[in-house]
Amino acid sequence: MTLDALQHLIRAASSLAEDATFLVLGSASLLASSPDLGAPGAPLASTYDADILPEPFDELTGTMLDEALGEQRAYYRRHGYHADILRESILETLPLGWRERLVPVPETENAFALEPHDLAAVKLFVGRPKDLELVTALARSGMLAVETVRARLDGISKADRDIPRCTANFRTVFPT
Secondary structure, three states, rough: OOOOHHHHHHHHHHHHHOEEEEEEEHHHHHHHHHHHHHOOOOOOOOEEEEEEEEEEOOOOHHHHHHHHHHOOOHHHHHHEEEEEEEEEEHHHHHOOOHHHEEEOOOOOOOOOEOOHHHHHHHHHHOHHHHHHHHHHHHHHHHOOOOOHHHHHHOOOOOOOHHHHHHHHHHHOOOOO
């Protein structure tokens, strides 16, 4: 996905949910800070979706946005990318203070993206192979400060059973 594609998707969402603010919470959020990550061969070049949460959220708006902009819908078939519409429960997985660090999506009036260290912490918490690959690529590029990622990961509310997995994921990406 490119920044242009993300902006186009947000404009389409805005035309449907005129009073909403949109939070970009998945990998595509990186485009707000580093548009070059969507260039050919870059980590987001093979990303075809943006995880978007409309605020304020209501189920009718979420359903409408999903039906218009979701995977395998006409928008996706025409443009080659789509929105995954998130629900508010996703906010429970974000690090403390994330709202204060949101990054405006360039050339949009009502969209904000996760700051890269916050996204990295979430990806380490989730820990899928593709998440760890992305955080590893970001770390190798020098985009992430290890101590900031550690602090953000520590700032995610998690059950005791999740701590060893998160620690292992962190050490996989940032070996000591």
